[in-house]
Amino acid sequence: MRIGLVTDSCCDLPRDFLDQHQIVILPITIHGYDGTFIDSRDPVATRNFYRHQAEAGVTNFESEPFSVEQIRELFLSRLVLEFDSVFCLTVMQSRSQIFNHCTQAARAIITEYRPIREQANLTKPFTLRVFDSANIFAAQGLVVAEVARLISQQASNSEITKYIERLTQTTQGFLMPADLSQLRHQARRKGDKSVGFLSYALGSALDIKPVVRVYRGETTSVARIHGFHNGVEKLFLFAQAQLERGLFAPTICVSYGGDPAVVENMPAYQKLKQACKNHDVQLLLGEMGTTAGVNIGPGGVGLAFASEIEAVLD
Structure with a gap:
């Protein structure tokens, strides 16, 4: 067939x-x-x-x-x-x-x-x-x-x-914007309260980035991290920890709002890549589609894995 x-x-x-x-x-x-x-x-x-x-x-x-x-x-x-x-x-x-x-x-x-x-x-x-x-x-x-x-x-x-x-x-997705203006603009237009005005104002002033989780058809802000690169590093280390605990599916997906080579050169991504190789998990890195880009803006990062345990990002 x-x-x-x-x-x-x-x-x-x-x-x-x-x-x-x-x-x-x-x-x-x-x-x-x-x-x-x-x-x-x-x-x-x-x-x-x-x-x-x-x-x-x-x-x-x-x-x-x-x-x-x-x-x-x-x-x-x-x-x-x-x-x-x-x-x-x-x-x-x-x-x-x-x-x-x-x-x-x-x-x-x-x-x-x-x-x-x-x-x-x-x-x-x-x-x-x-x-x-x-x-x-x-x-x-x-x-x-x-x-x-x-x-x-x-x-x-x-x-x-x-x-x-x-x-x-079981699939859990995480999104981190590089700039909050696009995320907030689109969220307001669609009635999504994941990033409120106060969070936006403080985040912009203090360079605090929200991490938005998508799980079972719902989006929620699950963490706030100082600095985009610091946040992305934590996100990759978080995925590596979930991988080592055991995943439901042998795949991790990463997307970037721009040239994926930017992510490929990040040390934390290289660590995740090696961990995937060690555990026989395929790691797929590609461009974040424009539909994602117009929602969270250029330079944003998306990451996903499937786990039967609801993951908590500290």
Whole structure:
């Protein structure tokens, strides 16, 4: 059985990983003051977007996901022919309409695919499952990466489904902005109180950075750390400690709002990389997608792991 994997461009994974596993991306359009940018996880275009955003100091962006009709067209024109079964993993539904759009499109796809496959002499039925990853950005990437691993190991649909259900309950994502202005602007626009005005004012004045955790579909501020580089170092050491305690899934994802080489050169990241090698855990580092970037700003860092123990960042 040919099993396909679809996600949206909120998913932070390296481009070479996406290509290797033939993961299909649902693009997201970013509307800014000087036009639009279509985020399809192109590394060069993403870095240019961050560079432009940092130079212009722009904070006012809107994102627009694929419509129900666009998703339906993608599946019926291509995916029902390329695959016999598809798993679609979206950014958490409390943050975007992508899950709802995919769910609505799935109803039409399942009722309309048969003549298309029959014309191509494909006799097997087509199946489609849509899942809310219950997470965002690097943590959404972890869920997708783990499903890609199971597909490559030729796991059955039922095995993959059960694993996704556990992953969505154990994957924990952490975000640290380099600058609070973008995070607060977007949080206010969406009614998110994770970073209030007082926290923003004090944080900006004292260089105190919040660490935002995303877990089971909710976002909360779990720590405040003085200095961005100090905070990132603590975040990597924290992930290393969780790794050594034991993870639910053998993957850690890291994303950066800019050139990932910046993170690669950090000593704490190198320590985490060595720990992952020692424990046979894959460490995936890639560009933070523009959807993440317009929410927490250029230069931000995302990190994710899956653990059956709710991790507490001191």
